[in-house]
Amino acid sequence: MNGPLTRVRVAVAAPVDGTFDYVVPSEAEAACCVPGGRVEVPFGAGRRMGVVVEQLGDEECAVETLKEVLRILDDRPALGAAELRLGAWLASYYHAPLGEVLALMLPSALRDGGTLDVPVAMGWRLAEGAPAVLPRAPRQNAALQRLREAGGALPDEALRAHAAALRTLAARGWVERVEVAAGRGREEPHVPAHDVVLNAAQVEAHRAVRDGLGSFAPFLLYGITGSGKTEVFLAAMDDVLAEGGQVLVLVPEIALTPQLVARFSARLGGGLVVFHSGMTDRARRDAWLMARDGRVRVVLGTRSAVFIPLPRLGLIVVDEEHDASYKQQEGMRYHARDVAVVRASQCGVPIVLGSATPSLETLHNARQGRYRLLRLDARAAGAVPPRLELLDVRRRPMREGLSAPLIDRMRGHLMAGGQVLLFLNRRGYAPALTCHACGHVEHCRQCSAPMIVHRAHGRLVCHHCGAERPLPAHCSACGSAELEMQGVGTERLEMALQGLFPEFPIERIDRDTTRRKGALEGKLARARSGEARILLGTQMLAKGHDFPGVTLAVVLDADRGLFSSDFRAPERLVQLIVQVAGRAGRAERPGEVLIQTHQPDHPLLQALLRGGFDACAEALLHERRLAALPPFAHLALLRAEARGAERARALLERVAAWLAEIRAGVVAHGPATAPLERRAGRFRYQLLLSAPRRDQLHPLLDRLLSELRTWPEGRGVRWSLDVDPQDMG
CATH class of the missing domain: 3.40.1440.60 (PriA, 3(prime) DNA-binding domain)
Known part of the structure; x- marks a missing residue:
């Protein structure tokens, strides 16, 4: 027909x-x-x-x-x-x-085919007769204060940290459940805050961003920890919201959203939604739809929030722009920071990339004039930056990763009323279970990696594929009972600290202790209040949090990043050290930072000690230029994995031969086994492609992928392309 x-x-x-x-x-x-x-x-x-x-x-x-x-x-x-x-x-x-x-x-x-019908947002407001203060109820008082500051109803997402307290208050009739007017951001004009006083550097940074409103203008807000970057963000957001615009704010970790939601809501009022992977599918859909329909002013979210439609977008903010969490590692391997810059360009709006430790790529863009550099070099409110010190642990006896001088220094700070923060980026009890009789190390049966000891649960766990098995009593190779737990993880260190400092409460913050809903918020609240005197954790503890009572911050194992096969490892090590250091001395008391190391003379650590992050960045950029690595080259990583090692290798060898034949100006390194050769039962190989310019690399990738899909070597092989790879494993 x-x-x-x-x-x-x-x-x-x-x-x-x-x-x-x-x-x-x-x-x-x-x-x-x-x-x-x-x-x-x-x-x-x-x-x-x-x-x-x-x-x-x-x-x-x-x-x-x-x-x-x-x-x-x-x-x-x-x-x-x-x-x-x-x-x-x-x-x-x-x-x-x-x-x-x-x-x-x-x-x-x-x-999955769900409807575009706009949801009704629910929230809380104060009821008549709500008391001003409740005796001996700090959490309920905090919830009441949040609602009082807002001057009206707040949505559930803005009050997540107070959920339990609100239920108690509701049972007593002091708060009530209401529909939140999601369209309020459109109907009620935003009134910028006038009681916030910025220092001279903040005023200059804010003025630059304000002058860029209405057109594409990329900024790098490079400010030391505690210098007040967030206040600059908020001042610029005030300008956009006052004109009826919308703002997208990206943060790297879910852990950072509760405190920022509280701070943004108190300053900006209603009209804010969050968006991250920890929410239910329905909650994410509702937030997405309200943003798309212009019913909210501000979206605060992690990586995937970069895609949320905002019809009146006026500003994008990327906090902690250097963080590796912005890079997606499965499926389409996009970098949310880079996508945000492109989105700002396409929409004709300014974007502010904030960091105390900018990525070398972003710093290079600023030096080349592609981004405007805004500096904040002093801590807000006159706080003094912490003093950095290398603690040489060579030939010193160690107690579960702690040297005697460190233990003495910790005790001094604790007795003086300060808090101590210990950073160890290795969770679990011990990173290996070794047989003293034959030397056998218990490995994952699916991965080429040792199983991690989680003693509290009596389990061996693979941190790569998630496989678990009971903690054995005998060696699986020789049957000996002489098993030793080698190395120190956060679980083991916590037990050691309990023995060394029984009088001081300890809070451990890592993925194992924060799985339960609300656990992270509770731990961070105890850390900020000073109830916990010793804070121990992984990267979750080091990023972006404000702990005013911390006077001593310690990096326990700084050497791991100095000799890694990943060319980005030294950059990340310095960023982590500086981020950890930024947790110390943020209030009126001066702070100290100790770095335990067996390599006190290493040039990178010496550069950090003498010239701070700027000196390290200068040295690393020089190395990258000599080695033709980003930002002085553009990379793509082709990964292949298969049940048989030869299948994966053969596919990449065919790619390397094809590249050599066409001579397109792109250099192929490999193929080589991945740093973790076997994961989840599959052998892994990779081929690194490098070109001095993007316009050389990308046309070739188009040709390559078109060819590769037709090759018989690809049968039975999973392969993926990672443009601008951040993780070389």
């Missing part, structure tokens, strides 16, 4: 390149089948969700030549023109199928 029919071009959520044309069954349905709308279409032997990217109009065509759209899911576009434009860039730059990219830009509830 022939006749005038409307064709649409659909990006199907499937791992295939290109778009596919379909016929819209009727004229009435064609009116709804517009770019950005979701449709369900037949694909292969089944059906898939897709996004319409183009309506091709009425044409004479035979029905049998094209399949029909099965179902139109939206009566209005789910993704607007700005999001489609960003999706096209993502697909091109990261060499990913457009359909999968557009699906990734939607919350999972919408990828």
Whole structure:
């Protein structure tokens, strides 16, 4: 049957390149089948969700030549023109199928066909007769104060840290459940805060950002820890919100969202939603829809929040821009910071990248004039930066990773009323279980890595694939009972600290102790209040938190990053040390930072000691230039894994041979085994591609991927492409 029919071009959520044309069954349905709308279409032997990217109009065509759209899911576009434009860039730059990219830009509830109906937001407000202060109820008083400061109702997300206290208050009739006017951000003009006094450097930084409003203007806000970067963010956000605009704020970790939500809500009022992986699918969908419909002023979120539609976007802020958490390590391996810069450029809005330890790539962009550099070199409120000291532990006796001078220094700070923070980026009790009789180390059966001892649960755990087994009583190789737990993790260190300092409460913060909902917030609250005197943890503890009582911060194992095969390891080590150091001496008391090391003469540590992060960055950039590494080159990492090692290696050898044959100016390093050769039962190889310019690398990647998909060596091999890789493992 022939006749005038409307064709649409659909990006199907499937791992295939290109778009596919379909016929819209009727004229009435064609009116709804517009770019950005979701449709369900037949694909292969089944059906898939897709996004319409183009309506091709009425044409004479035979029905049998094209399949029909099965179902139109939206009566209005789910993704607007700005999001489609960003999706096209993502697909091109990261060499990913457009359909999968557009699906990734939607919350999972919408990828699964959920409705675009806008939810009703729920929250809390003070009830009549609510008391000013409750005796001996600090958490309930904190919840009451939050609502009092807001001057009205606040949504649930802004009060997550007070959930338990609010339930208690509600039972006593002092707070009540209400619908939150999600459209308030549009109807009520935002009034900027006038009682916040900025210092001269903050005023200059704020003025620069304010002058850039209304056009694309990238800034690097480079400020030492405690210098008041957040106040500059808030001042710029005030300007945007006062004009009716919206702001996107990205943070690297879920752990940072509760304190920022509280701070932003107190300063900016309502109209804020959060967006991160710890939320339920429904909560993420609701936040996404409210932002898309312009019903909220501010979106505060982790990596995936960079895709949230904001029709009145006026400013993007990326806090802790250097953090590796912004890089997605599965599927489409995008970098949220880089995507945010492109989005700001496409939308014509300023973007502020904030950090005390900028990535070398961002610092280089600022030095080249691509970003405007804004410096904050002094701590706010006159606080003095902490004193940095290397503690040489060579030939010193160690007690569970603690040297005697460190123990003495800790005791001095604790007796003087200070808090002590210990950073050890290794969770569990011990990193290896070794047989004293034969030397055998208990390895994961699926990975080429030792099992980690988790003594409290009596388990051996693989931190790569998640495999577990009971802690054995005898060696699996020789049967000996002489098993030794070698090395120190946070669990073991906590037990040692309890023995050394029984009179001082300890709070351990790592992934193992914060799995339960609300556990992290509670631990951070005890740390900030001073109830916990010794703080011990991994990176979760080191990033972005304000602990005013900490007077001594300690990096226990600084040497691991000095001799890594990953060229980024020294940069990350220095960033971590500086971030940990930033937790000390943020109030009126001066702080100290100790770095335990067996390498006190290492040039990088000496540079840090004498010239701070600037000196380290200068030295590392010099090394990168000599080695032709980012930011002086552009990389792509091709990974391959298979049940048999030869299959994975053979595919990458074919790629290397193809590259040598075409001589495209791209250098191939490898193939070589991955640093973790076997994971989850699969052997892993990788091939690193390097080019001095992006316009050399990306056209070649397009050609390569087109060829690679046809090669027989690819059968039975999982392969992936990582553009601008951050993790070389």
